[in-house]
Amino acid sequence: MSKAPVLTPRAEDFPRWYQDLINKAELADNGPVRGTMVIRPYGYGLWERMQAEMDRRIKETGTQNAYFPLLIPQSYLTREADHVEGFAPELAVVTHGGGKELEEPAVVRPTSETIINEYFSKWVQSYRDLPLLINQWANVVRWELRPRLFLRTSEFLWQEGHTAHATYEEARDFAAHIQRNVYGDFLEHVLAVDFVSGRKTAKERFAGALNTLTLESMMGDGKALQMATSHELGQNFAKAFNTRYLSKDGVQEYVWQTSWGSTTRMIGALAMTHGDDNGLRIPPRLAHIQAVVLAIKGDDAVLAKVRELSDRLKAAGLRVHVDDRTDIPFGRRAVDWELKGVPVRIEIGPRDLAGGTAMLARRIPGGKEPVAIDSLVHVLPGTLEEDQALLLKQSRERRESRTTDVSTIDEAVEATSAGGWARIPWAVLGEDGEAKLAEHAVTVRCLVAEDGAVPDADDAPGNVAVVARAY
Numbered sequence: 201m202s203k204a205p206v207l208t209p210r211a212e213d214f215p216r217w218y219q220d221l222i223n224k225a226e227l228a229d230n231g232p233v234r235g236t237m238v239i240r241p242y243g244y245g246l247w248e249r250m251q252a253e254m255d256r257r258i259k260e261t262g263t264q265n266a267y268f269p270l271l272i273p274q275s276y277l278t279r280e281a282d283h284v285e286g287f288a289p290e291l292a293v294v295t296h297g298g299g300k301e302l303e304e305p306a307v308v309r310p311t312s313e314t315i316i317n318e319y320f321s322k323w324v325q326s327y328r329d330l331p332l333l334i335n336q337w338a339n340v341v342r343w344e345l346r347p348r349l350f351l352r353t354s355e356f357l358w359q360e361g362h363t364a365h366a367t368y369e370e371a372r373d374f375a376a377h378i379q380r381n382v383y384g385d386f387l388e389h390v391l392a393v394d395f396v397s398g399r400k401t402a403k404e405r406f407a408g409a410l411n412t413l414t415l416e417s418m419m420g421d422g423k424a425l426q427m428a429t430s431h432e433l434g435q436n437f438a439k440a441f442n443t444r445y446l447s448k449d450g451v452q453e454y455v456w457q458t459s460w461g462s463t464t465r466m467i468g469a470l471a472m473t474h475g476d477d478n479g480l481r482i483p484p485r486l487a488h489i490q491a492v493v494l495a496i497k498g499d500d501a502v503l504a505k506v507r508e509l510s511d512r513l514k515a516a517g518l519r520v521h522v523d524d525r526t527d528i529p530f531g532r533r534a535v536d537w538e539l540k541g542v543p544v545r546i547e548i549g550p551r552d553l554a555g556g557t558a559m560l561a562r563r564i565p566g567g568k569e570p571v572a573i574d575s576l577v578h579v580l581p582g583t584l585e586e587d588q589a590l591l592l593k594q595s596r597e598r599r600e601s602r603t604t605d606v607s608t609i610d611e612a613v614e615a616t617s618a619g620g621w622a623r624i625p626w627a628v629l630g631e632d633g634e635a636k637l638a639e640h641a642v643t644v645r646c647l648v649a650e651d652g653a654v655p656d657a658d659d660a661p662g663n664v665a666v667v668a669r670a671y
Contacts, residue, residue, distance in 0.1 A: 206535065209477050214421040217524055221471055225480050225539045228349050228467075233468035235347040235354030239464070241556070242540060245488040246467055247357065251337065252571045253486070254462065257382040261374075263333040265359060268315050270339070271306040279440040282408045289309070290342035292354075293360060308341040313408065313433070313459055316362045317348035318443035324455060327366055331374070332455075335361040350468030351425070351671050358463035363457040364443065368434070372411075375430045378460045378652070379413040383428040392483040392591035393417050393473050394599050395427060396666055398646025399655055403634060406459075406631045410434040413654060416645040416666065418599040419472035422619035424645045424668035427469060430460035455670055459577065464652045468671075480541025481564050483591050484584035491580060492542050494533060496549030500525035506548055509558075509573060516569065516577050518584075546576065564590055603666075609633050613640045616669050621645075626663040636666075643670050 206224060207671045208216040219310075222228055227243035255265070271294060277287065284460075287617050292308040295301060309315070316334065337359050345427050361378065365371040379397060383609055387393045395415040398519055405412035409431040416424050437443070438454040474481040491513060495506045497608065505525055513520045523533055530547075537545055545561040552558050557570040560579075564587035566627070571579060600619035606612045607628060615622035617640075634644050649655045650662040 205337050205477065206539065207236050207477060207479065210420060210475075215348075217474060217475075217477075218468075221475055221479060221539075222349050222468075225471075225541070227471070230349070231355075233354070237349050237353050237355075239357075243467060245483070246470070246486065247464055249361075249486050249488050250386075250390075250466055254382065256339075256385050256387060258335050258359070258361065258378075260640070261333065261377065261382065262331075263335045263363070264432055265336060266334050268309075268312050269338050270309055272309050272315045274305045274307050276318060277307055280315065280408050280437055284435070287407060290344070292343055294475075309338070310340055310342045311459075311461070312336065312338075312340075312360055313362065314441075316435045317457075320362075320455070321441045321443040324364055324443055327448055330364060330366045330445060330455065331370065332364040333361075333374075334363065335359055348413070348468075348671075350464055350471075356464050358461050360461040361459060363458045364438070365457070366445070366447070366453070366455070367488060368456045371434075371458050372432055375411075375432045375458040375460065378458070379428075379430040379654075380416065381458075383415055383462060387415060387417070387427060388592065390483065390485045391470060391473075392485075392588055392595060393427070394467060394592065394596035396646060396648060396652075397597070397654055398648040398666060399658065400429075400646055401631075401644050401665075402658060403631070404644060406431045406649050408433065408436050408485070409459075410436070414620065414646050415666075417469060417595070418468070418602065418621060419669075420475065420598070420617075421472070422602050422621070423667075424621065424643075424666075424670040425465070425469050425472070426645070426670070427466065428462035429462070431458060433457040433459055439543060451486045469521075471664075472671075473595055475541070479539035481591065482541040484543045484544060484588045484601070487541075487543055488519055489521045489542050491546060491582060492521045492523050492537050493546045493548065494523045494530070494537075495526055496530050496552075497548055498524075499550050499553075502550055502553055503572070504546055507551055509546065509576065511550070512579065516581070518580060522523065525549060533630045534561075543584055544580065546571070553606050562587060609636055610668045612637065612644055612667050616642050616667065621666060621668040623664050623666055626659075626665045627661075629665050629667075637667055641669055642667055645670065 207220045226240045229238045264532040286305045287310045294306045328538040395417045400412035411432040413428040413430045435454040493510045510520045510522045560571045561568045604615040606622045644665045649661045
């Protein structure tokens, strides 16, 4: 009788596979309050690497990190009508503190445009104060009715950038720069996740924004996931909070603003994009453990070689972990590291040591082969880069092969029902067609130009709507 699989097969039940994977790869657990989560050390290690990679890219734009309060006076949210209307159903509100009813309820931040503008209005006085470029790493709360770990939780971690500029053009260009050179670069070169870069429709854009730029990726089951967004806020919040500056001409002008964010949702995207029936597959550039060196048996010579090799690999710049838990069966440990998606395992036992070799197991393409121990320091960097490129190639090929150009709403629904995306001319679909798609649980993920570029306007000639079922 064959053993039951460690994970529910993806083809059998993709949502169940995902839940199994998050649990058995020790990424996260459900929190005590519905919709919250506990991120376990292995999952948080991935988030720390994501933070480091994105933080570097954010700072290269001239943006500085700051921190703003978790609790926001409720009156702040009411100053921008579209904003409060968009977030009202998701708000968590504190009405009591210190045993007393608060004079004014405080909202647990769902996003920080309002409170940050309160301070921007104090900090910005002159054109010399612009551009003002701020980012914060924080948690937010949006009361989620249908929670799913990492994808939709009532509390999640993120970064949110907020900027103020002297002109519309500067703000527009900065929002596009963030989308392309922070988020797009990170997704492609670190997460190895393919994406379509586009513009949200009026129905889908951020509450209070003039324009929302988005990066949309196809998951393993053909559904779409919004990876990160960058918003042109225009002067809506500036007028609500009187955020003005004295121009070079001596005239008081309202600033033009952007906001942009990415979240721990990327960990869920990582799992659903690259995972297989054996577990995670972590891109080597992201992995906080790129190689695990396993001692097959507790032989003193084996243990010494495992530790020596680990030190040499670390000295070469690789992120390495030693697994010398020889009181746990080797097979169980190997399955555990496969579940966690560590790019390579290096297995050394007494016979390997006698032959001067180690067994190199590559998680991403699969397979094992003996490799001379002394050559591993030189072999592994190239191997890891090959595997990084393979993940991006597979992600891109999935999206391209499962995207269909269609000319009717019925064809679009059919394509998404078959587990893929559809592209339909916006001139054919329009807002009425967008509403009809929603009746079939299909949404317009973004608008792109015919050549795949981000269009300048919703109604630009030749715009194509990318439609899909989404998480």
